[in-house]
Amino acid sequence: MKQLLLTTITAVxxxxxxxxxxxxxxxxxxxxxxxxxxTKPEPPTQTSxxxxxxxxxxxxxxxxxxxxxxxxxxxxxxxxxxxxxxIKAGDKVYELGYSFFNPNxxxxxxxxxxxxxxxxxxxxxxxxxxxxxxxxVYVNANTEGEFLVLELDDKAWTERLxxxxxxTVSIQIGGSELNKSESEVRVxxxxxxxxxxxxxxxxxxxxxxxxxDGFEPNYSGNYTLTLLELDGGTVGQxxxxxxxxxxxxxxxxxxxxxxxxxxxxxxxxxxxxxxxxEGSTKRREKIVIKFNKxxxxxxxxxxxxxxxxxxxxxxxxxxxxxxxxSASLPESKPEAPTQNEAQRIRCVNNLKQIGIATLIxxxxxxxxxxxxxxxxxxxxxxxxQPQSDTDALLDSDGKPxxxxxxxxxxxxxxxxxxxxxxxxxxxxxxxxxxxxxxxTPPKGAxxxxxxxxxxxxxxxxxxxxxxxxxxPNEVMVVCPHHDGQYNxxxxxxxxxxxxxxxxxxxxKDITNPITxxxx
Numbered sequence: 001m002k003q004l005l006l007t008t009i010t011a012v013x014x015x016x017x018x019x020x021x022x023x024x025x026x027x028x029x030x031x032x033x034x035x036x037x038x039t040k041p042e043p044p045t046q047t048s049x050x051x052x053x054x055x056x057x058x059x060x061x062x063x064x065x066x067x068x069x070x071x072x073x074x075x076x077x078x079x080x081x082x083x084x085x086x087i088k089a090g091d092k093v094y095e096l097g098y099s100f101f102n103p104n105x106x107x108x109x110x111x112x113x114x115x116x117x118x119x120x121x122x123x124x125x126x127x128x129x130x131x132x133x134x135x136x137v138y139v140n141a142n143t144e145g146e147f148l149v150l151e152l153d154d155k156a157w158t159e160r161l162x163x164x165x166x167x168t169v170s171i172q173i174g175g176s177e178l179n180k181s182e183s184e185v186r187v188x189x190x191x192x193x194x195x196x197x198x199x200x201x202x203x204x205x206x207x208x209x210x211x212x213d214g215f216e217p218n219y220s221g222n223y224t225l226t227l228l229e230l231d232g233g234t235v236g237q238x239x240x241x242x243x244x245x246x247x248x249x250x251x252x253x254x255x256x257x258x259x260x261x262x263x264x265x266x267x268x269x270x271x272x273x274x275x276x277x278e279g280s281t282k283r284r285e286k287i288v289i290k291f292n293k294x295x296x297x298x299x300x301x302x303x304x305x306x307x308x309x310x311x312x313x314x315x316x317x318x319x320x321x322x323x324x325x326s327a328s329l330p331e332s333k334p335e336a337p338t339q340n341e342a343q344r345i346r347c348v349n350n351l352k353q354i355g356i357a358t359l360i361x362x363x364x365x366x367x368x369x370x371x372x373x374x375x376x377x378x379x380x381x382x383x384x385q386p387q388s389d390t391d392a393l394l395d396s397d398g399k400p401x402x403x404x405x406x407x408x409x410x411x412x413x414x415x416x417x418x419x420x421x422x423x424x425x426x427x428x429x430x431x432x433x434x435x436x437x438x439x440t441p442p443k444g445a446x447x448x449x450x451x452x453x454x455x456x457x458x459x460x461x462x463x464x465x466x467x468x469x470x471x472p473n474e475v476m477v478v479c480p481h482h483d484g485q486y487n488x489x490x491x492x493x494x495x496x497x498x499x500x501x502x503x504x505x506x507x508k509d510i511t512n513p514i515t516x517x518x519x
Contacts, residue, residue, distance in 0.1 A: 047061050047147075048185060049168075049169050049188065050188045050189075051162050051189050053155070054154075055153045056151065056152045056161065057151050058149070058169070059144065059149055060171055061148075062083075062146060062147065062148050065112045065146050066111075068109050068110070069110060071102065071107075072106045073107050074102055074177075076103060076363060077101065077360070077363045078101070079099060079100070079102075079174070080100050080102050080175045080176050080178075082097070082172070082173065082174040083099075083171075084097035084098075084172045085169050085170070085172075087162075087170075089160060089161045089162070089164070092127065093126040094124065094125055094126070095123065095124045095126060096122070096137075096152055098119055098139075098141045098150065100115065101119070112143060114307075116141050116143075116148075120352075121140065123157075135421075135422075137152070137154060138152075138153075138271055138272070139151065140152075140274075151272070168184045170182055219275060221245075221246060221326075222243070222244070222325070223243070223245075223246065223325050224241055224242065224243055224324050225242040225289075225298065225323050227239065227242075227315075228313045228315060241256075242257070243255045244277065244323060249485065250268060250341055251267055251499065252278070253279075262281055263281070264281050265279050266497055267344070267497040273293055274292065275292070275296070275323075277290075287301075289301050291323050296322050296323040297320045343425075344497070347425045347481070348495050349422075351488075351489040352489075352495055353417065353422045354410075354459070355476075355489050355490075357413045357416035357417045358469075358493075361416050365379070367470070369467065369468070371403075371409055372465075373412075378412070380405075383405055386464045387403075391404075393460065393478070393480070395516055396515040396517050401462065401507075401516070406460065407453065409461055410423050410461070411452065420435065420436065420437050421434070421435065423458065424456060425459065425481045425487075427481040427482060431455055431456060432453075436450065438451055439451050459478065466510070466512055469491060472492035473491070474511065475489075475510055477489035485497060486499070486500075503516070
């Protein structure tokens with residue numbers, strides 16, 4: 001898309017970062033002060049932890065944030081950067097934050113915000129020395145002045161983590177490119193009543209009051225976004241209008257006016273306080289556009305790993321850039337949008353975990369995936385069946401594309417996957433939700449153990465020879481369970497959401513192009 005529609009880079013988060021932090025010597029902790037019940041949060045002048053009624057917000061000071069940051073400078077599969085918040089909740093310990101785990105030893109450099117885009121934010125549960133990914137929890141990472149801001153915008157999890165009102169949390173900084181440190185930070189609790197009073201003082205309403213008024217936002221519709229064009233980084237003479245279509249099924253189409261051939265297609269979701277549109281162009285250039293979900297003010301726009309300079313794109317006299325609704329689309333909601341949205345996000349996270357698992361497996365097996373490793377070495381090469389699944393998607397000649405023995409390939413990843421649950425799409429009601437990788441329950445296990453078999457896997461897997469770690473653009477795994485939309489995992493561990501036409505294009509872009517059968 002035009003110069004200002006720039007793309008983000010997706011990467012992976014691995015648990016190794018958190019483990020490295022635990023071995024770092026911690027400086028002497030300062031005496032803990034009594035927990036304060038604040039009526040107004042302190043301004044961000046130091047590392048802090050603030051707990052609201054519906055979210056947690058952590059500010060971590062990052063010295064020299066405006067320097068040029070480098071990543072991919074160590075060997076592959078090394079944790080280079082990590083900023084984590086460690087919370088003791090009851091008898092469990094959780095970590096949430098940002099980490100960058102170098103997947104390919106490809107050296108890059110850029111701003112701190114660009115570094116944030118190549119890593120991932122998540123929450124982990126530490127139990128008995130083992131860390132496991134917590135599904136369905138989304139952590140936002142941003143910057144504010146010289147601080148990294150980590151937010152968990154989830155009321156249920158906020159209540160769960162801070163039910164016992166811990167006085168402190170531990171801020172852990174680690175990775176090969178940072179000086180490791182650990183410090184205790186006093187938790188400041190921001191009373192729910194004070195929050196509500198401030199909202200009303202400024203003419204707003206609390207979430208509960210909005211619900212009482214019957215307020216249920218419906219974002220589906222046609223919109224326009226008008227901003228100033230840039231010429232070589234400076235403001236040009238013209239304006240660019242982007243047409244944005246948000247469909248009821250969660251799909252998104254962004255089209256620059258006058259350049260209809262260069263549209264971006266993807267999906268839209270509501271994440272915390274943001275309306276997020278994410279898609280890619282025909283050239284697989286990913287764009288991400290974020291709006292305030294209440295005001296529809298543009299918060300960020302990125303592509304090709306760069307953030308657009310929004311301050312230069314605001315027309316004279318305007319206080320910002322806003323998404324303006326034009327003609328509305330007719331509503332079509334076979335199921336509650338929030339349920340579809342949550343299930344789609346969980347499926348995407350499942351695929352990301354599968355991608356990370358294959359990456360870890362390959363790093364331990366000479367850059368080979370399970371279907372490339374002999375059974376004598378713990379792989380599945382002899383039982384791989386490329387292009388054999390007649391029940392999945394077929395090519396235009398009616399021949400299979402995927403492996404009918406996919407469940408056995410995934411079984412070889414059992415040490416790298418957090419749980420067999422990630423192999424079932426939440427929209428796929430035809431599959432059994434296994435809770436163990438054992439094919440036969442042990443004696444005395446009763447009905448609590450649900451064994452793993454072919455019926456435990458929702459996803460289609462390609463095991464062709466070219467589905468290789470060295471080829472980052474190969475389609476590896478496809479989920480077909482989203483009402484005509486597909487979630488697609490590539491060998492570079494990125495996940496894309498696409499309709500039929502875009503899926504067909506992805507198969508034409510692989511090493512040995514495949515023309516899929518007409519829909």
